[in-house]
Amino acid sequence: MKNKYILVLAACFSLGGNAFAEDGYALAQKHMCTSCHSLDKKIMGPPWRSIAIMYQDRPDAEAYLIGVIRNGGSGTWGDAKMPASVTVGDADIKAIARYILALPKE
Ligand code: HEC
Numbered sequence: 001m002k003n004k005y006i007l008v009l010a011a012c013f014s015l016g017g018n019a020f021a022e023d024g025y026a027l028a029q030k031h032m033c034t035s036c037h038s039l040d041k042k043i044m045g046p047p048w049r050s051i052a053i054m055y056q057d058r059p060d061a062e063a064y065l066i067g068v069i070r071n072g073g074s075g076t077w078g079d080a081k082m083p084a085s086v087t088v089g090d091a092d093i094k095a096i097a098r099y100i101l102a103l104p105k106e
């Protein structure tokens with residue numbers, strides 16, 4: 001049920017063009033994501049460029065990342081835990097997910 005909601009939400013927002021992507025990094029800074037993530041170095045979480053490469057062929061990548069950012073996760077990249085982002089709004093999460101997936105894959 002929750003996943004279905006996220007997919008519908010993703011579909012709505014995908015009409016919005018790429019204004020989202022441009023603000024992605026600023027939003028990630030604002031929400032403190034950058035204390036554990038950087039573009040291309042592992043801090044506590046995986047580098048965002050590696051995430052972009054890992055999911056580039058996954059058709060539901062955007063919905064998947066939105067789910068992980070919202071609910072947190074662990075075990076995909078190691079033992080460290082990605083915290084749930086309880087205070088981050090849906091639009092910001094969406095924008096950050098799009099920003100990560102749009103990064104150059106090299
Ligand atoms: C306390 C450190 C920490 C913070 C803060 C944090 N992350 Fe993470 N993040 C992690 C770790 C650790 C992982 C790896 C989890 C795993 O192995 O499954 C991760 C994984 C991810 C992934 C990849 C998930 C996957 O399944 O491959 C994305 C995307 C991500 N984080 C985005 C964000 C965003 C956006 C924010 C800010 C809203 C954020 N993170 C804040 C530590 C953090």
